[in-house]
Amino acid sequence: MITIISGTNREGSQSLKLATKLQDMYQDLGEEVSLLDLRLLPSESFQPGAYANKPEALTQQFIAPVLGSKGLVVVVPEYNGSFPGVLKLFVDLLPFPESFECRPVAFVGLAAGQFGALRAVEQMQQVFAYRNAHLFNHRVFIPAAYKLFTEDGAIADNELESRLRKQAEKFTVFAHSLSPIKQ
Template sequence: MITIISGTNRPNSNTLKIAKYYQNSLLKKGLETQIFNLEDLPDNLIKTDLYGKRSEAFQPIQELIAGTEKFLFIIPEYNGSFPGVLKTFIDACNFPESFYNKKACLVGISSGKYGNIRGVDHFAGICSYLHLHVMPLRIHISAIKTEMNEAFEFYKEDTLKFTNEQMDKFILF
């Protein structure tokens, strides 16, 4: 099973739009995926699912993560790194079995000009600790608001080229 993680809980985020773009593009290439949107985390996650506790609301999410073999993380830039809710989500998942020896692909996005390079690097460090194997080709998409058309699809030649290359490699990874 392959899961795309929309790495923020911000409503109507560009992150979710990009996750859906990757899902549709991968489906056209013959790869079925599912999206887990961090907006769907339980509202009381911090009180109910950290430090060895498990709520009924988080259990299906834990089962989804445990059953996933490959992850594609869409990671927006928040304050020079990645969203705290993404780290909280990782912390709530069972360790080590949730991510141990599984595979991940990382996509950084930002409204600025660096495409969340620092945040993706920070997240890659966490992946290393979790023994989550990260595909070497990481994409950093800057000025995200100018990268997509009205249908929320990439249209710029370079972005299409690099995202397609990343998806082709992710399929083989």
């Protein structure tokens, strides 16, 4: 299973729309896919006690699809020159070390600005590298994210769509050739 994390809880997020497109692409490749929408994090996740006592809904709906995945795809929007705080909170709530230890991880960045979340993705890569994930270095950066979709919800740029499909094809091979280490 490939698990896609949409990296914000912002209402109307372009990241979530993109994550659903990526879900289709991985399913087209024959992969089972789980999509994690951070808007649906249980409210107890934001309480101080959540680090020690994981809310049951967090464990079942968010932690289990991470631990059961062959690979993670993180959709990272750029917020203030970095990744969103809620994405880091989610990472911090995941069990250590088994969530990321030797787990294949791919990144797609998107931003309103011209650098397409390069900063946000590279900062996120540092976090995953620290946690000994297998980083997949074929990244996709999307500038002017407000123009990403047509009015009927299709990816507007065909060349970008084919780059995303290529990343998915290559990451599927990468993820299946490596296995997270069982703790």
